[in-house]
Amino acid sequence: MEESSGSNIMMKPMTSNYSIWKPRMEDMLFFHDLEGVILGDSAKPSIMIDKKRKKLNRKTVSRIRQWVDNRVFNHVAYETNAHVLWNALQEMYERKTTQNKTFLFRKLINLKYNDGTPITEHLNTYQ
Structure with a gap:
């Protein structure tokens, strides 16, 4: 919902x-x-x-x-x-636990741009 x-x-x-x-x-x-x-x-x-x-x-x-x-x-x-x-x-x-920081750091490292998606969507995900 x-x-x-x-x-x-x-x-x-x-x-x-x-x-x-x-x-x-x-x-x-x-x-x-x-x-x-x-x-x-x-x-x-x-x-x-x-x-x-x-x-x-x-x-x-x-x-x-x-x-x-x-x-x-x-x-x-x-x-x-x-x-x-x-x-x-x-x-x-x-x-602000270590686990949350690690999760966000891994997510940032593995962030990749997907062809065909708007660059603004990628930048929002990055931010």
């Missing part, structure tokens, strides 16, 4: 694509007026009614979980706070 709006396609996050997934998800949340919830209580307007805030929080959680890979879904399945969910995903995918 991937959402497509124009030429943009939403993908499920993985270590290799998290740097692309995160801003796209932030854009999607912004588009649906849900971005403030992932920022936590510091972004909560003082005039916002708690009931409305809870509804926005729940909508944000469901929107984010739609795009979480099945392999890590069990880690976030019962989280009901969007800010905590967002931070948990960030911790999972932004870890």
Whole structure:
């Protein structure tokens, strides 16, 4: 299940694509007026009614979980706070472990241009 709006396609996050997934998800949340919830209580307007805030929080959680890979879904399945969910995903995918660095280094070394594909696609993969 991937959402497509124009030429943009939403993908499920993985270590290799998290740097692309995160801003796209932030854009999607912004588009649906849900971005403030992932920022936590510091972004909560003082005039916002708690009931409305809870509804926005729940909508944000469901929107984010739609795009979480099945392999890590069990880690976030019962989280009901969007800010905590967002931070948990960030911790999972932004870890700077040796294993992640090795994976990315190998991927870079083995990166090859495929004839017939646009050079911009190759450069995006490189980046």
